[in-house]
Amino acid sequence: MGKRKLLSRQYSSCWVSTTTSLADIGAKWRVRCTSYLRGHPMKHSNIKAWFGLLYFVACAGTLLASLVGVAIGPSRLAWAGAGIASAPFIFLWMRAIQGGKSAPRGVWPALLRLVSISGLLLSATAVSRGSGTPAIAALAGLIAIGYVVFDLWYSRFGRPTNPQLRPGQKLPVVSARDMSGTEISTADLEGTPALLMFFRGNWCPFCTAQIRQLARRYRELNDRGVRLVFVSPQPADFTRRVADSLDVAIEFWVDSDCSAARGLGLLQQDGVPVGLRGRYGRDTVLPTAILLDADGRVIYCDETDNYRVRPRPEVFLEVFRSHGI
Structure with a gap:
């Protein structure tokens, strides 16, 4: 029991340290992206046009695959992580389409990034313990990184004041x-x-x-x-x-x-x-x-x-x- 508590504390400490570091990295990249966009307003629109299509397809496909994987597959935990990684993007679109609401503000953008990254960590942890294949963790990583790119680069125009x-x-x-x-x-x-x-x-x-x-x-x-x-x-x-x-x-x-x-x-x-x-x-x-x-x-x-x-x-x-x- 003592060993289990010790491992639980170590895992919690590692989780807090990891999420704090990721939040700091996200904040730094946000500053860099904002600075870059202001210096290069409205560029890369064509790249964004491709990114938007590909990321939408990737998230929708990952969410569907994760639902199937959690329901009938042997790699439930790994697929659950992949599904969580794609959830923030789907949430934003469904909120706008079904609820008629714009994106939430305040701490929500950072929280949604953290949720997506948490999905990656869950999937990677499951795979490291033998529940799932590395391909599932790689997919979760691709989706999580894609969400950060979506949030900090794709969604922003870098438009100058008119x-x-x-x-x-x-x-x-x-x-x-x-x-x-x-x-x-x-x-x-x-x-x-x-x-x-x-x-x-x-x-x-x-x-x-x-x-x-x-x-x-x-x-x-x-x-x-x-x-x-x-x-x-x-x-x-x-x-x-x-x-x-x-x-x-x-x-x-x-x-x-x-x-x-x-x-x-x-x-x-x-x-x-x-x-x-x-x-x-x-x-x-x-x-x-x-x-x-x-x-x-x-x-x-x-x-x-x-x-x-x-x-x-x-x-x-x-x-x-x-x-x-």
Whole structure:
């Protein structure tokens, strides 16, 4: 019994030391990645497009394999670790698709990285004790490392501050088309406060989650006289599906050639993941929410640097409220 307690304490001490070291390494790499992205804004979009597709397939496949392995295989513990390693990525996507929520904030990003790495450690421990093959641990390692890359590199744009969208600036005039195909421009927004949001498309669950969140608060924004306009470069038919799924009169504009996004410095070249380009094209927009007063001046602009993190509707309501709107 004494020997078992001693081993348990040693294992706990090793676990705490390992997780602390991994957290420190993650923090250091986050600083390095952030610094690199700021020095190389918007580069490697095409590499990211491939990474997004491959990592999604890898996580989905690993989760399915782990469910089967835990249920009927002899390597249950090793497969459980692989499944845990893939769980954070699947959790984020399901939270956005099913719950209509953006990525959690605060300590959650670090906690999700730790969960993925814990899955790797569990799988590696199981294999070292003879429960499972090294290939399972290698798969868990690939998924865990991939999640860290996803969180610290793939999710971030490294976008510089846009001088055209600073508060107090008059919004440059750019044109798009409404759902009837009629040309319309941002100059038409003058005379009423507006929330102009550029979203990437139906393929981005975090964009659609943000749209649903705003749709639920539409009445409050409408009562303040705020005009809601969502702009996307995706084909009109896809945008129409989003519009038809909502029970509120939100305006949708189509920026099919990305001219409006380009005019406002919001173009992301090669931003559409590989596998979706046949339907959505190669280029997309940087998710951006621009709040305008009745004179067409910017009063607030959210230029998120992480596509998974979006402001809640309460932020926009408070901005309008603080400006007497």
